Amino acid sequence: MPTNSTRFKPARKPIAIAVVGLILAQQNALAQTQAPETKPATTAETPAPKTDNPQKLETVVVTSGSRIKRDNYSSTAPLLVVKTEDAALAGYSSTAQVLQGTAVTGGQGQINNAFGGYVTDGGPGANTIGLRGFAPTRSLVLLNGRRMSPSGTRGSVGAADLNTLPNSIVDRIEVLKDGASSIYGSDAVAGVINIITKKDLTSIQVDGSASRTVDGGGNAYNFSLAGGFVTDRTRFLASYNYNAITGMTLAQRDWTTCNTDYRRTSVNGVVGDWGSADTIDPLTGKPKCYPITGTGSNGVTINTIGTNTLTGVPAVGATGTSFNRWRPNSSVSTGLVGFEGVGGGQTTNTNIRDTFDPRTLNRTLYSPVRNHNIYAQGGVDLGVLGDAELYYEVLLNRRESSQVGYRQLSLDYIKGSPLIPANLAGSTFSGPVNTSNGQNVGVRAFIGFGNDYSSQSVDFVRTAVGLRGAIPAFSSWDYDVSWTHAESRGSYAQQSFLTDRLANSLNVVASGSGFACANTSATGCVAAPRLTSAVIGGQLPQAWVDYVWQTVTGMTKYKEDVVTGSVTGSLFKLPYGDVKGAFGAEFRKNKIDDTPSLDSQNNNLYNLTSSAPTRGSDQATDFFGEIEVPVLKNLPLAKELTVNASTRYADYKSYGSDSTYKFGAIWAPASWITLRGSNGTSYRAPALYEQFLGATTGFLSNQNDPCNNWDNPAQAGTPRAVNCKSEGLPAGFQATSSITVVNSGGRAAGLKAETSKNASWGVVLQPELPTGWGTVSLAVDRFDLVVDNGVSRAGTANILQRCYDSPGFRQAGGFCRLVDARNTTSNALTVNDSYVNLATDIARGFDYTAQYTNEIGSGKLKIDLTVTEYRSQAYKLFADDALDDNNGNVGTPKWSGQLDVKYNLKNWGAYYSLEWVDKTSSYAYYGEDPATSRFKLNTPSYFLHSASVSYNDSVNKWKATIGVRNLFDKKPPVISSGVYNRVGNAPLYSGYDYLGRRLFVNVSKTF
Template identity: 60%
Template sequence: MASRICVAPKRHRLSSALIAALILPVAGVAFAQDAAKPDAEAPAKPTTTSATSLETVTVTGSRIGRDTFTSVSPLQVITREETTLAGFNSTAGALQSTAVTAGSGQINNAYGGFVTNGGPGANTLGLRGMNPTRTLILLNGRRVAPAGSRGSVGSADLNVLPSAMIDHIEILKDGASSIYGSDAIAGVVNIVTRKNINEFSVEAQYNVTEDGGGDETRYSLAWGKTGDRFSISGSFEAYDRNELNLGDRDWTKCNTDYRRTVTRDTSGNVTGVGAWGSADFVDPLTGRPKCYPITGTGSNGVTINTIGTNTRAGVGAAGSVGTTFNRWRPNSSITTGLPGFEGVGGGSNNLNVRDTFDPRILNRSLISPVEVKTGFVQGAYDLQALGNAEVYFELLGNRRESSQTGYRQLSLDYARGSLLLPASLQTSLFQAPPTEISNGQPVAVRAFIGFGNDHSSQTVDFWKATGGLRGDFVWTDWRYDFMVSKARSDADYTFQSFLTDRVARSLDVVAAPGGGFACRNAADGCVAAPFLTSQVIGGVLPENWKNYVFRPVTGNTLYEESTVNFAIDGPLFSLPYGQVRGAFGVEYRHSKIDDSPSVDAVNRNLFGLTSGDPTRGNDSVKEIYGEVEVPVLSGLKGAEELIFNLSARYTDYKSYGSDNTYKIGGLWTPVNWLTLRASYGTSYRAPALFEQFLGATSGFLPASNDPCNNYGADPDASVALAANCASEGLPGNFNATSSITSIGLGGAAQGLKAETSKNFTTGIVLQPEFSKNFGDLSFAVDYYKIEVENGVARAGGANILDFCYNDPSFRAGGSYCRVVAPRAAGSNALTVQDSYFNLATDRVRGLDFTVRYVRDLGPGTLRTTLQATHFLEQSSKLFDGDPVRDVNGNVGSPSMSATLDTTYDWKNWKIRYGLEWIDSTQSYGYYGLDRETSPFKMHTEDYYLSNVSAQYKLDKWTFTGGVRNVFDAEPKTISQSGVYNRVGNAPLYSGYDYVGRSFFLNVQAKF
C-alpha cells in the first residue's frame, strides 16, 4: 500500500480532480504529480464542476485554504485504489496495517476475549504507539464520534467508516491540538469521501483463507448525481467476516509453556541450557508437552475434572509427587486414601498434573465474527445567494453485529455437610470462610468443572448527521463555514453468566419426597444442583440445571456527541512575497455517556465474572482557535519558498477548566530539490468521559497471576519477590486458590487531572533532479518527539502486582503497592485497584523514512515506495520518583518496521508486490534477565509478510485479485512468562497475521 510525499515548490492551482492525482508516497509536504503526465513546469488547469469550483484546497493539518497542496507537518496520503490493490477488504484493516501504524499494536477483532476500550468487536487506531484517545479521526474534516459498548467508550470505531465512498485518506503524523482540538496529540486521520459523482457503481470483494475460517465478504453500491446547482451521492455496503477459532490453525491448537531447562551447579552458576520447550511439563497421559497448561496468562488452560479438599493422604496420579494431596481427579480404581479419586495437586506438585485442557477450548474465537452494514449520503445545494453559499449535509448510518465464543470453567462450592456430597467428602474442609455460593457454611469441596463454551454478542447502532452552510463573504476573498453535527452510538451487549443467587439457591437443598433433592427455596423455579459424581466433575451437567443458573444478561451503552462550529478563512494582508492568510473559528462540543450494565451486574450477581456500576457523565467544551500562515520569501536564490504557520486555541472544559495550546511551524525550500520543515506544539486533553466516570467495575484475574503462587518452587523468582511473599506469612509452597479481584474505576472522584503534552517534529525532503532516463527519486526523513505529562491511563492489574511484589521496598514505599490491598484474611486473596490516574510521563521519539522512485520502464511505469519507522523511545513512568521504563524494542513494541510497495503499470494492467517487515524484539533487559540463560523465550525474530496482486481495467469493469501472506508466515513464538498475553504460543499483537495465506478478488463496475 503506497503513500505519498507531497511537495510543491512551484505554485499550482488545484481542483478536486487534481487532488486525486496527488499520489506520492508519504511524508510531508505534498505536491501534485503526474495523473496524465502534464508538463511539470506548466500550471495545472483548474477543473470545474457544475456545482462547485474549488480553487483552493485544505490539507489535513491546517484549516487554511491555499492554492498549493503543501504541509508544514508530515502527511501521508493513501488512496482507495491502493487499499484495494493491497487486498484490504475494510478501511479498518487498511488503517491498522503496518504502513500506517509503524508496527505499534492496535485493537482489532483478535481482542474479542479481552477487556478493551470500546468493548469486544471495536476496531480503533492509535498512532505513534499511543492510546487511541490521543488520535483524532475525521470524516471530511469533521470529527467522528466514539462508538462501542460497555462503559469504556472513548474512541472512534473504524467499523463505522463508509468504505464504499472513500476517495483517499490523509494521515497527519504530528500533533495538531491547537488546530483540531485536544485529542489530536499523536496525529490526525482524515477520511475524504468522493465528490461530484455522476454514475452508479457496484463492487464486490471476497477474501478467502487457505486453511479456512476468517473469510471476508463485502458488497457495496454507490451512486451520485451532479446538476447545475446541486450534487448528491451516497452508498450502501455490507461487510461480513466469519469466525476463526483456535482450532482452525496449527499454531493455536497446542499452547505450551515453551520454556527451556537451565541447570546450575551448587554455586548457582549456569552449567547447561536446553532447547526451547525442554522445560515444559510432559503430560503423563500423552508423553508429550502439555497443551494448554495452567501456569500463566493468555490463552492457557484452566483446572477441570478436579475437586479441591483439605490436605489428606491418598494415592497420587501419574506424574504427581508425595502422598498427601488437596486436589483430586476421579479414578474409580482407587480404593484407598480417598476412594474413587487420585491425587493431582498440593504440596510441591506441579499444577499441570491436573487436567487443564478441554477440546472445547479450541472453539474459542481467534478472530471474532462481525457483520457491518453502512449507509452514507452527502449532498450540497447552491443557494446563489449569501456570497455563493451552498447548503450541505452528510448522513452516516451504521450497524455492527459482532460476537465471540469463549470457554468457561465452573468452580462449584459444596458446603460442609451438604446432601449433594458423597459421605466420604461431607466432612472435608476445603476452606473455612464461606463463599458467596456456600450459603454461609464452610466449603467442604470445590469442584473445578469444565463447563464448556459461552457466547457474547454486541449490536451497535451508530449514526451521525451533519448540516452546514458555507460560502464567500460579499466583496471579500474570505470564506465562511457554519456546521452543526450530532452523533449517537446505541449499543446492546449480551453475554452468558452464572447468576450467583441462583447457583447458591440450587446448592441449598433438602431431600425430596420420593428421592432426589429439591431446593430449600423453590419459589423462582429453582432447580437443585447435581449430586457430586465423576460425571458432574467431568462436565456432564443436567440441562435443566444449566438453563436455570447460566443465563444471558444484557446491558446498554449510549454515547452522544453534539458539535457546533463556525469558521472563516481568507487573506489578511499582502507581503512582498505573497498574502498572509488566516483561519479563525469557534467550536462548542457536548458529549455524554450512559452505560447501564444488566441488573445482575450492578447487583454483583454475576458469578466469577466482572460486575459493574453504571457509567454516567457528561462534559462540554468551548473553544476559540486561530491559524495564520505567513509567506516570508518566495522565488529567491536560497529561498524558493519560506513560510511560517502559527496556530493557537483557547479551550474551556466544563469539567477541567481552561488552558491555551499553540503550534509554530515553518517550511523552507532553499532550492527546488530540497525542503526543510519543523514544528513545535502543545496540547491539553481533558480525560475522556469513561476515564472520568467509569463505574466501579470488579473483574477477576486468574489465581495463577498471584506473584506468590508456589514461589518457593520457582528457581527464577527474584530475591525481592521471595522476601515480600514471606513477609506476608506465605510459605514457599503457597497455593493460590482464589481469583484476584481487579477493580477498575473512573478517576474523576480521585482527582484525575487533564493531561498536557509537547510535540516536536522536524524533517527534510529531497527531490534531486535527474535525467528522464534515470527517473524520479524522492526521499524524506522526519524526527518526532511527543512527551505527555499527567498522562491518563491504567497500568493493568497483572502489571501492578508484578511490579509491586518484585519491588524491594514493597509496601514500605513501592509505588505500585499503593493500589494493592493487603491480603484478605483466611483466603489470602488479593485485590488490586486498577483505576484511571495520571502517569507522570509518557514519551515517544523516533524517525520516519520514505524513499520513492518512479521511472518509465519498457512499455509501462515502475513505482516503488519504501517507508520505515524507527522508534528511539517508547517510555513511561507511573508515579513521580519512579524510574522511567522504556519498552522500546520489547515484545509487542518493535523499534523498527518498514513497508515496501512496488507497482508496475502498463496499458490496462497494474501489478503489485508489497512487503511488510517488523523488527525482532526482546524483553530480557527490561525484566533484568540474561538472554543466554533465561528459561523464558522473551524475544521474537524478524517478521516478513509478502503480498502480490494484479489489476485489469476495462471501460466499465475493474478486476483486482491477489494473495496476501504469500509465504504463509506464522506469528512468532514466545514463552509463557506471566508477563505477556499470548494467542497459542504467539504474543497477542496486531502486527502479526493470524489468518495465514489468503486469496482475494475484487470486482467493480461503473454505469
C-alpha cells in the same frame, strides 16, 4: 449562474478543515508516499472549480493540517496519503484494515478482531487506531474533516470504532503523524487521521470482493453499491456497503492448538532445545497444553475436586499419600475410593492435573463481524449569502460481532449436603462462600463447563449539516458553519452463572428418589446434580444448566454534538504574498450512559466483578486562530520561506481551561530541496469513561496491607511506622481482612487534561534526474513527542505505598486521598484506584519515505517506500520513577516498513507489497542472558509478502483484481509463556498476521 451549465458550480472554496498536507516544492513532485499521481487532490466534499480555459488546471484547496486555504500544496508536518485503489490491490477488505496496516501504524500494535477474548476499551469487536504507539484516545479520527464520535459497548468507550467508517465511497486516507490540538482541539496528540470520501459521482458503481484463507476461518466478503448525480445547483451521492468477516477458532491454526510453556532447560550454563523444559503430560506422553488461560503453565484445573487433606492413592506423576486435590479413577479401591490424588500433601508438581478440554479449541481466535453501512452526502447552491452552499452528510452503521470463550465452573457443595457421596461426607474444603448460604464448603468440584458466548450489536448514526460561502462585504474571506451530531447505541450480551441461583440450587433437601431446592420461594429452582464422576467431568443435567446459566445484557449509549464556525481569508499583503488567517470557535458536548445488566450491578455474576453504571457528560467551548506569513519567495536560496502559527483556547466544564500553540515553517532554498519543521503543544481532555466509569469492585490479599508488622525494629522511625501508629493500630498488627479495591472514574479525584509537547523537523529532496531516469522524491522527518500528566491508574500496591510512606500522611491531596479511612471494626482498607494524572509517555524517532516513478517500456513503474524508526518508546508512572524504555522489546519493534511496487501496462496492472516488522528482544529489559535464559523472549524479523494482478476495461467500465495476501503463509513467531500475553504460542500483537495465506478477488462495474 449560467442556465446551460452541465456541472454543479460549488460555493466558494471551503475552509480546509484538514488533517494533513502534501509536502511539495513543485506542484508535480511528491514528497510523501501514495499521493495522487495525475492531478492535485481536491477536498473530498467540493468539486474542482470551473475554469474558462479547459487546458489550464485551476489551483484547488488540499487538506493540509491547516484551516488556511493554500495554493502551494505544502505543510510543515509529515503525512501519509493512502489511495483506496492501492488498498484494494493489497487485499485489504475494509477501511479498518487499511488504517491498521504497517504503513499507517508504523508497526505499533492495534486493537483488532484478535482481541475478542480480552478486556479492551470499546468492548469486544471494536477496532481502533493509535499512532506512535499511544492509546487510541490520543489520536483523532475525522471523516471529511469532522470528528468521528466514539462508539462501542461497556463503560470504557472513548475512541472511534473503525468499523463505523464507510468503505467503497472512500477516496483516500490522509494521516498526519504530528500533534495538532491547536488546529483540531482535544485528542490530536499523536496525530490525526482524515478519511476523505469520493466526490462528483455521476454514475452507479457496483463492487464485490471476497477473501478466503487457505486454512479456513477469517474469510472476508464485501458488497457495495454507490451512485450519485450533479446538476446546476445540487450534488448528491450515496452508498451502501456490506462487510462480513467470518470467525476463526483456535482449532483452525496449528500454532494455537496446543499452548505450551515453550521453555528450555538451563543448568550451569548448559541449555537444551526450546520446549525441553515443558511438562510432559503423564496421560499423553506429550508436552502439556494449557489453552484455558492463554498464559502457560498451571492453567486452571478441571475434572478435579478439592477437599481437606485426606489419605489416598497418588496419580501417575504424583508423590506421597496425602492429598487435597483428586481426580476420579474408578480403579482405585483403597484410600479415597474412586479417586486418585493430583495435588496437595507432598505433591508439588501441580502440572499432573487436567487442564485441557478439547472444547477450549472452539474459542474465538478472530472475532466474526458484520457491518451494514449507509452513507450519503450532498450540497445545494443557494445563490445567496455569498454564493453559499448548504451541505449535508449522513452515516448509518450497524455492527454485529460475537465471540466464543470457555468457562471453568467451581461448584461448591455445602458441608453435610446430601449431594455429597458418603466417602466424602467428612471433608471440609473451606469456610462459607457466596453460594453456600453461610455454611462451610464440604467439597469443591472443578468442572470444565464448556463454551460460553458473548455478542455485541452497535447502531451508529452520524449527521452533519453546514453552510459555507463568501462573506459578502469581504470577497477574499469565506465562512463555514457546521453542526455534527453523532449517536451510538450498543447492546452487549454474555452468558454467566448467577450466584443467587447457584446458591438456591446447592441448598437442597431429599425429595422422593431425588432432591429439591430447600428455598421454596425460588421460582423455577432446579436442584444441583449429585456429585459424581460424570458431573466432575462436565456432564451436567440440562435442566439445571438452563436454570443457573443465563444470558445477561447491558446497554451503552454515547452522544456527541459539535458546532463549528470559522472564517478564513487574506489579512493584508506583503511583498511576497498575502498574509492569511483563519479564526473561529467550536462548541462540543458529549454524554455517555452505560447500564450493565442488573445482575452485574448487583454482583450476581458468579466469579465475575460487579459493574456500576457509567454516566456523565462534558462540554467545551474553544476559540482558535491561525496565521500564515509568506516571508520570501522565488529568490536565491529562498524559493519559498513561509511561517505558520496557530493557537487554541479551550474551556471545559469538567476541569477548566487550557491553551495550545504550534509554530511551523517551510524553507525551500531551491526547487529540489525543502526543509520543514514544527513545534507546539497538544492536549487531551479526559475521556468520559475516565471521568465517570462506574465502580467495579475487586479484592487484594490482606498480606498487602502496608501496616502489617509496622512496629518491626527495622522500620522504627520511618514515615510508614509513624503513619500506621497514628491510625491506632496495635503493635504486631496483622490484617485479617482482604483489601477492597474499587476501580472507577477520576472525576472526584480531580482529573485534569493530559498535556504534550511535540516537535518535528525534516528535509524533502526532489532532485531533477536526467531525461529517461524518472522522478524521485525522498523525505526524512524526525518526531519527538512527550505526554505529561497522562491519565492512568496507579495500581493498588503503588497507591498504598505512596500513601503510607508519605510524611504528609492523610493531608489534602496526595495518594492518601485514594485510600478510605480504615473500617472501625476490622481495620480493613478500601482503595479507590481511580483514573488520575500520573504517567509520562515518550515517542521519538524518524520517518523515512521515498517514491520513484518512471516510464518502463510501454508501461509505468511506481515504487513507494515508508519506514519508521523508533529511537525511544519510554514510559514512567510517577515523576520520580526512572523511564522504562520498551523500544525494541517484544510487541514494540524499533523498525517497521512497507514497500509497494506497481507496474501498469495498458489495461493491465501488477502489484507487489512487502511489509516488514523488525526483530525484537526483551532479554536486556528483563536482565536475562539470551544465551542461557530459560525463556524465549525474542522474535526474528517478520516479512509479509502480497501480490496481485488487475485488469481495467475502461471502455466497458469494469475492473477486476485477483491476488494473494501473505504469499508464503508466514506464521507469527513463538515466545515463551509467563511474560507477555500470547495467542497460542505467539505474542498478542497485531503486527503479525494471524489469518495466514489467503486468496482475494475484487470485481467492480460502473454503469
